[in-house]
Amino acid sequence: MVLLHGKLVVAGDMTVGKTAICHVAGNDVTAFPKSYNCTNMADLVLKQIRVPDSDDTVEFFLFDSSGNSIYLDSLKDAWVTMDMYCIVYDITDRNSFKNCGMWLEQLSQSRGDHNVFGVLVGNKKDKENYRAVSTQEGKQLATSRKMEFFECSAKDNKGIAEIFKHLASEFVSRYRKRIRTLEKMGRETY
Amino acid sequence: MTLTESNAFVSMASSADQDYPASNILDSSEKVFWMTTGLYPQEFIITFKEPIEFRHIRFVTSNVKRFVMFTTSNQEPKNFETIFEKTLPNNENNLQITDYTLDRSIDVRHFKCVILAGYDSFSSVHSLKFDAENSRMGKKY
Ligand SMILES: Nc1nc2c(ncn2[C@@H]2O[C@H](COP(=O)(O)OP(=O)(O)OP(=O)(O)O)[C@@H](O)[C@H]2O)c(=O)[nH]1
Ligand SMILES: [Mg+2]
Numbered sequence: 001m002v003l004l005h006g007k008l009v010v011a012g013d014m015t016v017g018k019t020a021i022c023h024v025a026g027n028d029v030t031a032f033p034k035s036y037n038c039t040n041m042a043d044l045v046l047k048q049i050r051v052p053d054s055d056d057t058v059e060f061f062l063f064d065s066s067g068n069s070i071y072l073d074s075l076k077d078a079w080v081t082m083d084m085y086c087i088v089y090d091i092t093d094r095n096s097f098k099n100c101g102m103w104l105e106q107l108s109q110s111r112g113d114h115n116v117f118g119v120l121v122g123n124k125k126d127k128e129n130y131r132a133v134s135t136q137e138g139k140q141l142a143t144s145r146k147m148e149f150f151e152c153s154a155k156d157n158k159g160i161a162e163i164f165k166h167l168a169s170e171f172v173s174r175y176r177k178r179i180r181t182l183e184k185m186g187r188e189t190y
Numbered sequence: 191m192t193l194t195e196s197n198a199f200v201s202m203a204s205s206a207d208q209d210y211p212a213s214n215i216l217d218s219s220e221k222v223f224w225m226t227t228g229l230y231p232q233e234f235i236i237t238f239k240e241p242i243e244f245r246h247i248r249f250v251t252s253n254v255k256r257f258v259m260f261t262t263s264n265q266e267p268k269n270f271e272t273i274f275e276k277t278l279p280n281n282e283n284n285l286q287i288t289d290y291t292l293d294r295s296i297d298v299r300h301f302k303c304v305i306l307a308g309y310d311s312f313s314s315v316h317s318l319k320f321d322a323e324n325s326r327m328g329k330k331y
Contacts, residue, residue, distance in 0.1 A: 001208070002207045002209075002227060003227065004227045004228045005227060005229045006228050006311060058228075061229070081229075081230065081307075083228065083229075083311040114308075114310060114311060115310050115311070171228075171311070174311065174312075175225075175228075175312055178225075178253075178310065178312050178314075179210065179225060181283070182223060182252060182314055183221075185283070185284075185285070186220065186221035186222075187221070
């Protein structure tokens with residue numbers, strides 16, 4: 001049983017639903033922002049997520065970054081200490097998908113020395129009739145960049161829990177893996 | 191049995207995994223360790239029931255990027271003074287061993303170490319030893 005703490009950077013174009021995802025995470029359906037308030041620079045949201053089938057919990061410090069590029073330089077300074085990232089696009093907005101490569105590039109430039117990992121998320125799945133990016137395309141991009149892929153709707157609270165369960169269990173398994181490495185080192189040295 | 195084990199205890203630690211507790215820092219074996227459980231800075235305080243005097247420190251860690259050490263001779267753990275600050279190279283699959291000798295011996299009631307940054311989400315502290323003098327004849331604490 002362990003309680004871990006991790007900083008998760010959420011990035012992507014404006015209005016794709018980053019703030020909405022951060023707020024409904026942890027099953028807070030009522031926290032969905034119905035009207036749009038653009039994020040200035042960044043907001044910090046705290047969410048505790050239990051890892052499925054275990055007593056382990058991860059407390060996420062969600063670093064909800066603005067999609068406005070005027071903040072990019074300051075954001076990159078604050079991203080240095082991230083443990084994980086989540087790149088979000090809007091499945092009805094082709095441009096937001098095209099920009100994922102740019103966001104990924106910015107994130108990897110500032111990731112510091114940490115061993116980070118991330119997920120790609122296509123949001124607004126409830127607007128299926130307006131879909132402009134196929135699930136297949138999303139998957140392909142994620143696979144080519146070694147990220148897990150998810151589609152979700154922050155509005156309907158569909159698919160959000162899966163994203164956070166994945167991030168939490170991956171974070172815990174990295175922790176356990178590090179411990180196994182250290183214990184093995186101890187056995188081999190003495 | 192060194193004096194450290196009977197006289198010193200960890201009075202504060204910012205991470206608490208019950209299987210890898212901060213008390214492992216004072217255990218003389220490097221096989222047992224304290225795990226930090228995410229985010230920096232991380233810190234711990236070691237308190238001596240009887241104040242000790244030391245000059246030499248040996249600090250064994252993994253994944254630590256930068257740390258600062260402080261001490262105080264106050265009864266209470268406050269008014270700490272910086273004694274040592276260092277950036278370590280990344281030594282991913284080996285332990286980082288830091289030996290440091292102070293200009294002179296100092297009297298210490300509380301010792302504080304702050305890990306400012308790491309090379310990974312999780313770092314570990316395997317042991318911390320204090321010596322009175324920087325010589326093999328020195329009295330071990
Ligand atoms: N239909 C639908 N609308 C959503 C969904 N998620 C968010 N929205 C709406 O999209 C708008 C923008 O959402 P935000 O979460 O503020 O967007 P953001 O990515 O944080 O934008 P910036 O902070 O400007 O970068 C809001 O009006 C939300 O109500 C969703 O899953 N479905
Ligand atoms: Mg926002």
